[in-house]
Structure formats: structure tokens, C-alpha cells
Amino acid sequence: MSSTPRPDDRVASAFRFAAELVAWVATPWALAPHSVPLAVLSVVVLIGLPTVFSTPGDKRNVIVAVPGHVTIALVLLQLVAAVAAAWVAWHAFAAALVSVLAVVTVVLELPRWRWLVSR
DSSP: OOOOOOOOOHHHHHHHHHHHHHHHHHHHHHHTTTOHHHHHHHHHHHHHHHHHEEOBTTBSOOSEEOOHHHHHHHHHHHHHHHHHHHHHHSOHHHHHHHHHHHHHHHHHHHHHHHHHHTO
16 A cells, blocks of 8 residues: 555545536436436435445545545546436536536546555
């Protein structure tokens, strides 16, 4: 395990949280016309997985410890869900804004992701 200190990601975490909120709203919004149970399940998965699985040192409370690449995959899941669902459920302008939010989030997350890969 690397002794590299965790990067300061306060700005990145704000963008990450905004993208997560979009995923939590847009995904069930996009799925509900097709299947309400699937819409509910999407929220459980999008909120539950990152709550249960985390990389030690990345969060204060770790329920199930996973390597850094799993945490990165969970963030990518949130971002892909936010963008895809926004394009399905919302007006193109709103979906484009969500897409920009996701790209900015990825760029801001890169230092944290490099740190997570070393975990």
C-alpha cells in the first residue's frame, strides 16, 4: 500500500456529489415510465453500492473495504447513469449541462483516482 497522502479533493467532491444527485434523480425519472420497480432499484443501487463499498482511507466509515479501482468504477457508474438518464428523460439543454458536469467531474477526480489506484 502506498504512503502517498490523499489529495485535497474538496472541489472535486462537490462536483462528484452534484453528479450523484443528478444520477439519483434522472435515472429513476428515465426508468419509471418503463418500470417503477426498476426505477426504485436504480436508486437503491446508485446510493447503496457506494455506501457499502469503499476504499480505506477514502472515507471515514468503511463497511466493506474494496480496492481503489472499485471505488473509481462506482463513480463512473454514477456519472454514466447521470448522463445517459438525463439524455433519455430531460430536454437536450439540461442533458448537455449534465454532460458538461460529468466531464468536469472526471477531470477534477483524476488526482483522487491516481491516489485510489495506488490503494
